[in-house]
Structure formats: C-alpha cells, structure tokens
Amino acid sequence: MISSFKKALDSGKFVVTCEVAPPKGINLEKVSRHIDLLKDKVDGMNITDHQSSVMRFPSIGGALLVKEMGGEPILQMTCRDRNRLALQAELLFAASRRINNVLCLTGDSVMLGDHKTAKGVFDLDSSQLLAAVRTLEKGKDLGGNDLEGAPTFCAGAIVTPEANPVEPQLIKFEKKIEAGAEFIQTQAVYDLDKLKDFMSYARQFKVKILAGIILLTSAPMARFMNKNIAGVNVPQPLIDEISQAPKGGALAKGIEIAGPMISRIHSEKICDGVHIMAIGKEELVPEIMASAGVSPASV
C-alpha cells in the first residue's frame, strides 16, 4: 500500500505537511475542524504523540480520525511511552487501517511534561524504531517471528540542522537514513543560509527533506523557544520585527515572516517541501500557504 504522501514525495513536487494535535479529552470538535480545513490543502498531516510529554488523546486515534475524514495522516510515534511490543502492535494496527506514514521519534523526557512522576520507557530509540518498521515490512517482528500479513510504511524521522554542536546530530541523521528513513522533517529553521549549508551536506543522501516552519506568534514566544527548545534559534532581527508589530498584529507579522520563507525554500529549491507547525493556530495554515504562494493547486 503506497500512501499518497509517499507518492507526493516521489513525484518531485514541493510537498507541504502540517501538524494537528489531538485534544486533552474526548472532545474532537476542534481537531476535526482543523483536519477538515487542511485535509485537501496539504500532502500529509502529522498527528502529534503526547507532544512535550503532555498526556493527550492518542496519535493513533488522531491518525484514524484523519483517515476517516479523507485526509492523509502521518502518525508520530515516540519511544517514550511504549516498549517494543506496544510499538510494533501499534504499527500493525496503523497499517491495517491504511495509515501508512510514520514519523519515528525518541520523544521528550517525561520530566518536561505533565506527568513528571511517570516512568519513561525508551526500550527502543528513534533509529531502532525505524529499523523495527523495516523489519515488520519484511514479515518479521523484532523477536524474529513470522507475521501473518506484513505492513508497508513510508517512514521518516527528524533532524535539528541548527543543533549546537551539530556534528553528533548529523551522524545520527545518517544513522536514521541507514536504519530506513525515507523522509526527514526538520526542527524549526529560521536562518535560510544555515539551512542551505545543511542541505548542501544532506543532498548526498537519498532522502526527502521537508524544512520545519514554526509560526511565530509573538516576541515572547520566540524568546521562549530560543531559551527552552534545543536547536531552535530565532534570529534577533526577526524577534525585533515581530515585537515592533502594531498591537494585535504579531500574528499577522508571524505569517508575513513564514510566508516568504516558505516561498524562498520553494523557489530556490532549497528543500523538497516544508512542514508547517502552527502550534495552536492550525487554522492559519492556509493563510501561511497563500502568503507563500504555495496554493493547494500548485502544491
């Protein structure tokens, strides 16, 4: 089963993915609204998996909802909460429901979330989860046993191009590709020159790379990310620009910053596409895309 996301990656077109977050609770109205709004405008929708270690409705449930609503889900799976049995079982379930895209992540530390006394599992790491996906595809589980019906996946991972230091992350990036990553969604990037440097190295590998774009919503939000999120560096001129926006205009400024960035990534063919993370403001993704000139028709 080749997913439509995989087909989009292979087509050579400029691929756009976005992110939707399942709710804390069972009220699916908001997430359904976001899915409905975005499903025909993007090539794939990542469903976050207890993002920042905050307990929520599961990513597999969100992915199923995307599928039921006619969208293309990219199931995010972290190694934090499930051992190898649970991870493999969930991959089998996903494939059985034609959820054939998976983003393999290590997962944030439990200490950063809202269940600080929980036990972090980390039976596998992200590279090993990628390898597990490829093993299942061969009809075997990690115990070496035969499967009755093997799944297929378009499997991906992440990289932080602006990590400090970057070398260990680049070697890890290569390990993820060796383990089976077909696509990479990057951590948020704001400095396109640095992104170009990364891409001139990354282009030697057979992997599709989507640049991560986090919508800036205010100057304090940008400063918070610089201080608290490893590998995210919002340059000072951008922070100044957003802080000088007229009252109530920070969000519009954020879109004004993201749009041209995406546009440049597209027109200068810097990456194979973008992954737009409009955290909490998912309804603005179409506007960001319009501002970038990547309308659904040209996507």
Add this chain to the structure above:
Amino acid sequence: MIVGEQKPFEEIWEMVKDHKQLTVFGCNTCVAVCHQGGNKEAGILASQLKMRATQDGVDIQIVDSGIERQCEHEFFEKTEDLIRKSEAVLSLACGIGVQFMASKYPSTPIYPALNTTFLGDVPETGLFTEKCQACGDCVLGITGGVCPVSRCAKRLFNGPCGGSTTGKCEISKTVDCAWQLVIDRLEAMGRLGDYEKVMPVKDWSKDRSGGPRSFKLEDF
C-alpha cells in the same frame, strides 16, 4: 559503590515511633562513604530519635550499633545477640542490607532509614554521581567508557536526542549529555566510527525484565 540518602526524619519517625525498643543499626561500607548510613550516622540518628521521643513524651528505648556490612552473614556474629533481643531495627544500610537482615531475622521488623539512590562514584569530596545501572550487558567498550544506560536520561543507544544542546541534557542545564561525553571520548581516541554504526536493540532480559538476577560460583 552503592549510594544512599537518609530519608526525611519525619518519615523515619513515623515508621518507628510505636515501638518500645529500637536498635539503630549502621552499615560501615558503601553508605558510610557517603556519610548517610555508617555507624557514626547511626549514632547521630539514634540521638535525634531519642530527642524526638523525649519531646513527644513517647517511651522508646533506643540503642545504636553497627557492623561493616549488612549483606553478609559473617559480619553479624558480634551483634547477633543485640539484634535477637531487639523489638525492631532501623537499618541504615542500602536496600540490600535491609533485606538481608529481614531474611536473617524473620520475625523482627527491619525498617529502612535510607533511600538507596544509585551506583556511583565520588568525583569530588562530598559529591556522588550515578555511573551504572547494573543492566547486565556492559556496553562501555563501544561507548568510549561512558554509560548511556545510566547517564542518558532516556537510555539511548544511538546518539544524543534533539534535546541535547551545548553538551547538556534537556532535563537540566546542569546535567551533562551522556552522548556528548561518549562522542567526545570516541573522538579523542580516534574511534568515532564506533558511533557511526546503528546499535541494535538492547537485550533487557539481562536487566530487570528477566526477573531478579543471581549467579553462583560453582567451585564454592
């Protein structure tokens, strides 16, 4: 060595306050090095408990004693009599010593005065840091002598997570990123190639997943 930290005094008091007689019993090896459970600390804790008993008007007869190691039979010989006659024992040993005593004296309550915290070293006076989780399958040979199982918050085997920055862990800016340490060491030894290989999934059956572990010397 095994590192432990004394429990909060209130927690200890709540455990023992209803007894009429109590022996506060030190263990003078590992937990004495970290000044938490040695015979000297047993004496201090016994004094604190006596003061509290007086303060609260509670009638407990408290004595203190100790041995070199609470995890082996032969060290108990000298104090055999004292423990046999004790109504209850507050052990300042690690969890191993507490259990060893509990198995030796089946009808005597043995209370833990310490939380056994980790297997660690003493990089500087008064500082104790975790270095081993006794996972049963040592990987130090390929990780440059830095243990990712005990020193990486996520026990990762294939490099730093995205939360690693400027050599520090995402859980705290004061905690070193174990994988940065691994890579620095491998680089210094000219063996970065060891990091470039994808490490296979770990066999946790040699850790706690395989149940409690033991081994026997056949020649004895």
